[in-house]
Amino acid sequence: MTSSREKILSSVKANQPALKPLPQLELPVDVNLDPVENFTLIATNIGSRVFPVSSFDEIKEAIAKLFLPGRIVSSFTELADIAEIRLTDPDPHSLNDVNLAVLQAELGVAENGALWLPEDKMMQRILPFICQHLALVVSKKDIVRNMHEAYQILGNRNPGFGAFIAGPSKTADIEQSLVLGAHGPRSMTVFLID
Amino acid sequence: MKDHAALSEEFNIDEPRVNWHDETLWFIRQKRDRMAHGIPEWEWLRETASQIKNNVLSNLSAYLEQFEINALANGITVHWAADAKEHNEIIHSILKKHQVERMVKSKSMLTEECHLNDYLTENGIEVIDSDLGERIVQLGKEHPSHIVLPCIHKKKEEIGELFHKYLGTAEGESDPQVLTEAARQHLRDTFLTRRVALTGVNFAVAETGEFVVCTNEGNADMGVHLSEVHIASMGIEKIIPERKHLGVFLRLLTRSATGQPITTYSSHFKSPRPGQEMHIVLVDNGRSRQLGREDFRNSLKCIRCGSCMNTCPVYRRSGGHSYHSVISGPIGSILAPNLDMKEFADLPFASTLCGSCSNVCPVKIDIHDQLYKWRQVLVKEGYVSNVKSVSIKTMTWVLSFPALFAFAGKSGRWVMKTLPFLVNNKLNPWYKSREMPVPPKESFREWYAKNRGSK
Numbered sequence A: 001m002t003s004s005r006e007k008i009l010s011s012v013k014a015n016q017p018a019l020k021p022l023p024q025l026e027l028p029v030d031v032n033l034d035p036v037e038n039f040t041l042i043a044t045n046i047g048s049r050v051f052p053v054s055s056f057d058e059i060k061e062a063i064a065k066l067f068l069p070g071r072i073v074s075s076f077t078e079l080a081d082i083a084e085i086r087l088t089d090p091d092p093h094s095l096n097d098v099n100l101a102v103l104q105a106e107l108g109v110a111e112n113g114a115l116w117l118p119e120d121k122m123m124q125r126i127l128p129f130i131c132q133h134l135a136l137v138v139s140k141k142d143i144v145r146n147m148h149e150a151y152q153i154l155g156n157r158n159p160g161f162g163a164f165i166a167g168p169s170k171t172a173d174i175e176q177s178l179v180l181g182a183h184g185p186r187s188m189t190v191f192l193i194d
Numbered sequence B: 001m002k003d004h005a006a007l008s009e010e011f012n013i014d015e016p017r018v019n020w021h022d023e024t025l026w027f028i029r030q031k032r033d034r035m036a037h038g039i040p041e042w043e044w045l046r047e048t049a050s051q052i053k054n055n056v057l058s059n060l061s062a063y064l065e066q067f068e069i070n071a072l073a074n075g076i077t078v079h080w081a082a083d084a085k086e087h088n089e090i091i092h093s094i095l096k097k098h099q100v101e102r103m104v105k106s107k108s109m110l111t112e113e114c115h116l117n118d119y120l121t122e123n124g125i126e127v128i129d130s131d132l133g134e135r136i137v138q139l140g141k142e143h144p145s146h147i148v149l150p151c152i153h154k155k156k157e158e159i160g161e162l163f164h165k166y167l168g169t170a171e172g173e174s175d176p177q178v179l180t181e182a183a184r185q186h187l188r189d190t191f192l193t194r195r196v197a198l199t200g201v202n203f204a205v206a207e208t209g210e211f212v213v214c215t216n217e218g219n220a221d222m223g224v225h226l227s228e229v230h231i232a233s234m235g236i237e238k239i240i241p242e243r244k245h246l247g248v249f250l251r252l253l254t255r256s257a258t259g260q261p262i263t264t265y266s267s268h269f270k271s272p273r274p275g276q277e278m279h280i281v282l283v284d285n286g287r288s289r290q291l292g293r294e295d296f297r298n299s300l301k302c303i304r305c306g307s308c309m310n311t312c313p314v315y316r317r318s319g320g321h322s323y324h325s326v327i328s329g330p331i332g333s334i335l336a337p338n339l340d341m342k343e344f345a346d347l348p349f350a351s352t353l354c355g356s357c358s359n360v361c362p363v364k365i366d367i368h369d370q371l372y373k374w375r376q377v378l379v380k381e382g383y384v385s386n387v388k389s390v391s392i393k394t395m396t397w398v399l400s401f402p403a404l405f406a407f408a409g410k411s412g413r414w415v416m417k418t419l420p421f422l423v424n425n426k427l428n429p430w431y432k433s434r435e436m437p438v439p440p441k442e443s444f445r446e447w448y449a450k451n452r453g454s455k
């Protein structure tokens, strides 16, 4: 008996048309576009709050003002006095009570307000999804114009898991009314650091 | 079994609701237009996406093998399912191995296609859909009426009633904010207590063996990262060659679907987290057959954005359920006859062939041409033979709305194009009872924008 694998592959092989070439990806880049300005505009449009900051002290001040007290987890040693910077329990369920997670994004994308967060900067895969509020810190020089540039920089790097995250979790499934805070974070804050 | 015409008539009994449905979808179509117009290279993106998909279809067997090698190297278990039955059995066997009787699932039209929920329920396994829209239709014992907006046919008051009954919200509560919060609490509890999570797949990269899942709600990630076992189900056509091609598709997908620049989450799964198992099920279920149909193989380029539904004048006024197939609207009407020509013979006729679908499709599928070609095939194969046939009834239903077809150019040419088997034929039910429509001078878009809503 041939396995389904063989059956599918031979049927695909028999039925696929003659080879067509892959197109070139010549990246269309709008050189007039200011990445940071555009990122700020679009990220705000999709429900993120964006704050340019120059130090971690400013980030701490902003956190004190923006969020109610609660469990804070962060990968930044600079935030050790306000957050847990090491997770001792490997069980993802133990993070269900996290109010705020502060993590470092590798890059941001101006055209859609998304930020790339790879697993090695997540502490735990579940953290940026299970927290009530998410804050991502990204360096201004790491804002790229579009997704083509983003993948050019990332190449094939993926430590096992990674995500583009654009804004707070949301749904419009009930009569197209937009509601923030579907299953993941209720808010998204971006700190743009010099 | 009721056909598209009969189901559409049921949907049309409540006229204000039909108008509301029509307007809501048109609103999403307009959001899509604004997004598309904001990208100067939009047409370049569509053309590039289309060419990448053409390449994929022409080299699919090699890409599948390449994906398998890389996924295995990443620590993912790869399964192959020739049909829906085998897909369901594979999922069931994984659940049995882990002695799990409850599973949480995020959006996957493929599992709908395979009727996985019914199969698992019959085998004593409880499945909870975690996408809000899917959860709503699941509570209502219905199926999604739209591939991106599963409960677009439901009013908030009806959703409020379901939530009152099943989730204990206050009677009469219909505020979307309050209802969404109730669903959040209910489903968080589900995520925290399920050991197996199933997701769909938007794109799988042959070069790296990783796959991408897009959601706005974060439900796929909540399920997966709290689970011990992640199962991903994907149709074999979801493969793309290289990682950089994701840039093209992620730029197009959500702009076309909902008019957002990108979904909130585009999650790239490459390997399981330590201690977790990750399975991927590659499903054929008629796809390799469709690949061999020269006229219809392009339908396999579909990235399931739903924009052909949002723009379709027939879909908007007949509702997704009138298509009585898992994937509704124009693209569903091409995919369904591949699975069963007899059962779905009416669907290619549920269209005015206006071409709006082909104009918005982000991967440039010639949707309306394929609908036209299906009609010919179905006539030739004998599925459309007389006035009583479902196809003709569907056609007649479509024709009974001048608003849906009057734009279609010179009427004679239009009849030739749409009803090739009916011209010079006494069986033409429409010819007998109605006058030829006078074609308007404006383009379809202008005309429709002016006349929509008015009867």
Ligand code: SF4
Pocket (backbone or CB within 6 Å): B301, B302, B303, B304, B305, B306, B307, B308, B309, B331, B357, B360, B361, B362, B363, B364, B365, B367
């Ligand atoms: S056929 Fe095109 S427009 Fe329709 S859902 Fe598929 S990709 Fe979108």
